[in-house]
Amino acid sequence: MLEIRSVTRRFGETVAVDGVDIQIAEGEMVGVIGRSGAGKSTLLRMINRLIDPSEGAILFKGREVSSLKGAALRRWQRDCAMIFQQFNLVPRLDVLTNVLLGRLNHRSTALNLLNLYSREERIQAVAALERLDIAHTALQQAGTLSGGQQQRVAIARALMQEPKVILADEPIASLDPLNAKVVMDSLADINAREGITVITNLHTLDTARRYCTRIIGMARGKVVFDGAAQALTAEAVRRIYGAEAGADAVPEAITSTSIETPAAPEPAFAG
Numbered sequence: 001m002l003e004i005r006s007v008t009r010r011f012g013e014t015v016a017v018d019g020v021d022i023q024i025a026e027g028e029m030v031g032v033i034g035r036s037g038a039g040k041s042t043l044l045r046m047i048n049r050l051i052d053p054s055e056g057a058i059l060f061k062g063r064e065v066s067s068l069k070g071a072a073l074r075r076w077q078r079d080c081a082m083i084f085q086q087f088n089l090v091p092r093l094d095v096l097t098n099v100l101l102g103r104l105n106h107r108s109t110a111l112n113l114l115n116l117y118s119r120e121e122r123i124q125a126v127a128a129l130e131r132l133d134i135a136h137t138a139l140q141q142a143g144t145l146s147g148g149q150q151q152r153v154a155i156a157r158a159l160m161q162e163p164k165v166i167l168a169d170e171p172i173a174s175l176d177p178l179n180a181k182v183v184m185d186s187l188a189d190i191n192a193r194e195g196i197t198v199i200t201n202l203h204t205l206d207t208a209r210r211y212c213t214r215i216i217g218m219a220r221g222k223v224v225f226d227g228a229a230q231a232l233t234a235e236a237v238r239r240i241y242g243a244e245a246g247a248d249a250v251p252e253a254i255t256s257t258s259i260e261t262p263a264a265p266e267p268a269f270a271g
């Protein structure tokens, strides 16, 4: 369904993504792992066209999305929701309005300028917040919520886009273990129930193993592993993280769990 065909992205002398070929079927839950600088974010950002490839093509259901422009590009960006490490909410707006912003690319410019949302859209937004168990925050300023709550708002906003694909760029890197679990459980639930394809960059191996049916390992811009979580052997881990990351010597930062360690409950308002 999603095909990344010989895609390369250069930034000056740096080759961030180097001749990558990947095919992802509808409904997969894919984790992209690799060291910092391996090219994971660049790959994700090229899929929804925040960045354009230097070479190669990206196709969705046989149609090249890497060359779309104007309204067609906006439709693709609507189909392909993005979740960021830093949530990217509008902090001064209330939570409900932030979620409604997910409808932007569904609507005419005039409706957007007038800030008019239908009753159905508001009901849909509240339902998305309820699903993520944060409907009680609907009228609070988004910036007053804790990180975990803000990421859930971002997921609700993504759901409002009615996307075909969700791209999550290190969605739990800024969260404590309990919130990381809530966010990953939500993404897994959306993948399982709606069948929405999820592609997520993750910085810990065990999270990828636990949640993703398929893992793509990147090193220096190239795909060096692509397979089932169970096939991720010590040798594969060495290929992804480097020779020094031996079976017993994988750096703590790579394997340490960001999910299971108990943590103190988050404050209700962590402005």
Ligand SMILES: Nc1ncnc2c1ncn2[C@@H]1O[C@H](COP(=O)(O)OP(=O)(O)OP(=O)(O)O)[C@@H](O)[C@H]1O
Pocket: 011, 014, 015, 016, 017, 034, 035, 036, 037, 038, 039, 040, 041, 042, 043
């Ligand atoms: N806008 C940019 N301008 C210049 N170089 C960039 C830009 N974006 C990424 N790079 C470079 O491309 C390479 C890949 O970066 P990328 O952010 O994709 O890696 P990553 O695997 O996502 O790492 P991290 O986990 O640290 O975000 C790095 O060397 C980075 O410095």
